[in-house]
Amino acid sequence: MAEKVTIATVARHARVSRQTVSNVLNTPHIVREETRQRVQEAIDVLGYRVSQAARQMRTGRSRLIAMRIEPTRDGINGSVLDRFLHGLTETAELAGYRVLLYTAGDTQREIAAYDDLLSAYDLDGFVLTGTDHGDARTTWLAQREVAFVAFGRPWDDPTAHPWVDVDGAAGTARATEHLLERGHRRVGFLGWPAGSGVGDDRRSGWRESLRAAGIDPAGLDRAVDDGIAEGEWSMRDLLSSGEPPTAVVCASDSLALGALQAVRATDPAVAVVGFDDTPVAAAVGLTSVSQPLGEAAARCVDLLTAVLDGDQQSPEPVLLQPSLVLRHTA
Amino acid sequence: MAEKVTIATVARHARVSRQTVSNVLNTPHIVREETRQRVQEAIDVLGYRVSQAARQMRTGRSRLIAMRIEPTRDGINGSVLDRFLHGLTETAELAGYRVLLYTAGDTQREIAAYDDLLSAYDLDGFVLTGTDHGDARTTWLAQREVAFVAFGRPWDDPTAHPWVDVDGAAGTARATEHLLERGHRRVGFLGWPAGSGVGDDRRSGWRESLRAAGIDPAGLDRAVDDGIAEGEWSMRDLLSSGEPPTAVVCASDSLALGALQAVRATDPAVAVVGFDDTPVAAAVGLTSVSQPLGEAAARCVDLLTAVLDGDQQSPEPVLLQPSLVLRHTA
DNA sequence: AGGCAGGATTGGATCGTTCAAGTTTCTGGA
DNA sequence: TCCAGAAACTTGAACGATCCAATCCTGCCT
Numbered sequence: 001m002a003e004k005v006t007i008a009t010v011a012r013h014a015r016v017s018r019q020t021v022s023n024v025l026n027t028p029h030i031v032r033e034e035t036r037q038r039v040q041e042a043i044d045v046l047g048y049r050v051s052q053a054a055r056q057m058r059t060g061r062s063r064l065i066a067m068r069i070e071p072t073r074d075g076i077n078g079s080v081l082d083r084f085l086h087g088l089t090e091t092a093e094l095a096g097y098r099v100l101l102y103t104a105g106d107t108q109r110e111i112a113a114y115d116d117l118l119s120a121y122d123l124d125g126f127v128l129t130g131t132d133h134g135d136a137r138t139t140w141l142a143q144r145e146v147a148f149v150a151f152g153r154p155w156d157d158p159t160a161h162p163w164v165d166v167d168g169a170a171g172t173a174r175a176t177e178h179l180l181e182r183g184h185r186r187v188g189f190l191g192w193p194a195g196s197g198v199g200d201d202r203r204s205g206w207r208e209s210l211r212a213a214g215i216d217p218a219g220l221d222r223a224v225d226d227g228i229a230e231g232e233w234s235m236r237d238l239l240s241s242g243e244p245p246t247a248v249v250c251a252s253d254s255l256a257l258g259a260l261q262a263v264r265a266t267d268p269a270v271a272v273v274g275f276d277d278t279p280v281a282a283a284v285g286l287t288s289v290s291q292p293l294g295e296a297a298a299r300c301v302d303l304l305t306a307v308l309d310g311d312q313q314s315p316e317p318v319l320l321q322p323s324l325v326l327r328h329t330a
Numbered sequence: 331m332a333e334k335v336t337i338a339t340v341a342r343h344a345r346v347s348r349q350t351v352s353n354v355l356n357t358p359h360i361v362r363e364e365t366r367q368r369v370q371e372a373i374d375v376l377g378y379r380v381s382q383a384a385r386q387m388r389t390g391r392s393r394l395i396a397m398r399i400e401p402t403r404d405g406i407n408g409s410v411l412d413r414f415l416h417g418l419t420e421t422a423e424l425a426g427y428r429v430l431l432y433t434a435g436d437t438q439r440e441i442a443a444y445d446d447l448l449s450a451y452d453l454d455g456f457v458l459t460g461t462d463h464g465d466a467r468t469t470w471l472a473q474r475e476v477a478f479v480a481f482g483r484p485w486d487d488p489t490a491h492p493w494v495d496v497d498g499a500a501g502t503a504r505a506t507e508h509l510l511e512r513g514h515r516r517v518g519f520l521g522w523p524a525g526s527g528v529g530d531d532r533r534s535g536w537r538e539s540l541r542a543a544g545i546d547p548a549g550l551d552r553a554v555d556d557g558i559a560e561g562e563w564s565m566r567d568l569l570s571s572g573e574p575p576t577a578v579v580c581a582s583d584s585l586a587l588g589a590l591q592a593v594r595a596t597d598p599a600v601a602v603v604g605f606d607d608t609p610v611a612a613a614v615g616l617t618s619v620s621q622p623l624g625e626a627a628a629r630c631v632d633l634l635t636a637v638l639d640g641d642q643q644s645p646e647p648v649l650l651q652p653s654l655v656l657r658h659t660a
Numbered sequence: 661a662g663g664c665a666g667g668a669t670t671g672g673a674t675c676g677t678t679c680a681a682g683t684t685t686c687t688g689g690a
Numbered sequence: 691t692c693c694a695g696a697a698a699c700t701t702g703a704a705c706g707a708t709c710c711a712a713t714c715c716t717g718c719c720t
Contacts, residue, residue: 019699020698032699052451052452053675053677055676055677057384057676057677057706058677058679062383064430078609085431086400093432098431099430100428120380278609284613338707346669346670347670348670348706349671350668352708383707387674388706388708
């Protein structure tokens, strides 16, 4: 069992003071090149590694960022955040940060979790997902000057805090235009009830595209909660209306999957496009709008490190463009 | 900006020494009840929280456990580990631990990651997933007496280290028996090439069930790498053989999905059963063997905390039973 | 009243790092 | 040669908790 290697061990071995070793690690430019090399060599030989605990105690920084992990939900939509998490972990690691996970039942408890994570673990920052109108979490964090980035726009004030998001409206617009090009005129939309930022955004892309093509969107859409069953019955409803659509754009793959079932039972010629390009969509051949999740995660890390390194208080937000993945259903 | 609350602040407020506060926190039974209450009250009033960094520096424990997160793979099989991760985070939190994520390209680099995590972050333990024959990781960890649990058996020596696993053979056996009960006789199997612990295990469940029913399994199975495409062509191959099966059990949902496509194109009456009960299976109505992932994660935390608290050096391993989720395809 | 065992409580020392303030060494211009 | 000023390096003093060893009670027995 080898002796524990501390900064003092390295200092002794390289015949310099502890502080010089610390400087080699943190501010190499103020150390003479020759000395730097000697210290670096000692570090390598001894296999020294900084103790995050000790560093953290002095500096109050932990090189840890946290992301919330949701309870295992339906598995279709959950996969989006999981993929984002994978990307986040990889990119954060490259930037020298690690990702810590936490859970929280509701917003109330999520804020309690922040409090705990900050005071106990000295967390450096948070990555929020799924922001909503008047999000209590962002106000709490901003008030305490905690660094954070949101994956999802602040729907009330776009400059409220740093964020990265995918342009949902552009995604549904692209899907709608694709269907129009294929000759469809009555393109329907299955989305969520008004009020959610993401949902309204996705609906607007479809609506504006229709309008731009001179088509009145009235009566061509439905608003339901997310889910396969909901998708199925609202699609049946849409198909049995006065002027049934010949194609439909959906706000999620769950809805699209349900719609697909309704379509197969009624009129298999109707085209369906989903949103999120989940594994399920890939498996059943569903055309879907794909979010660049890895890219989004990477940009989140960029923004967060920019804030943490003090480069800028509020770096420029990032809005990424989704792409349409064509498969059998449209 | 409130003054930072340390153990000394609490001590002053409760008119006791720091050590007594520490005792209230760590060894409450040696503190007089009256004092304990007074201290506890001060803690609540002041909103005190222990600084993990300081504690960690003195004790070398961090109340952090790590799990590896794989690069975003095909999305179908990845979801299994994601669901496990969700469960792990939730249960660990209840036990007072948090989950730290890390990535690693190969076994070599995974071991380097251990080294880093241990010396820099003083990690308490690891949860390994997907162990294989002669796993280099487990030997490395065991040698250094690092606490860890594996989700997956040590295929060489069942007492090598604490583990939790799901009885794959029982799963495929249950699936096979279900098909036999439904009147099928020639029940096929689509699995992976021999050599992987998990794969061999799942294949054996099918083989033994057939034998027990007096059926010769020879020629009824295929061994291919995992994937939808692989599932499809090997199923086509099986269906065009001399004595084609009337039902097939698969080692994964990916294979089953491929098989399903082959079946639809050839003979829709052939039954298909998958493995893992992924969201995709649920979406397409695929009957599948379901692993109790939440339970598995919980038991992993149990075993790990048992080791960490020093209760037992090597707690009893846990083998959980999977269940068959019946849907349309079988 | 004195002695004593045992539990309850306390005061330094310590973990490994960084910060702040010092001291030494180097450099170049008068 | 001397000296100012910068560069390079060193030395205590934290950070906040826990460990260790020592001290203080408290009740009980003689």
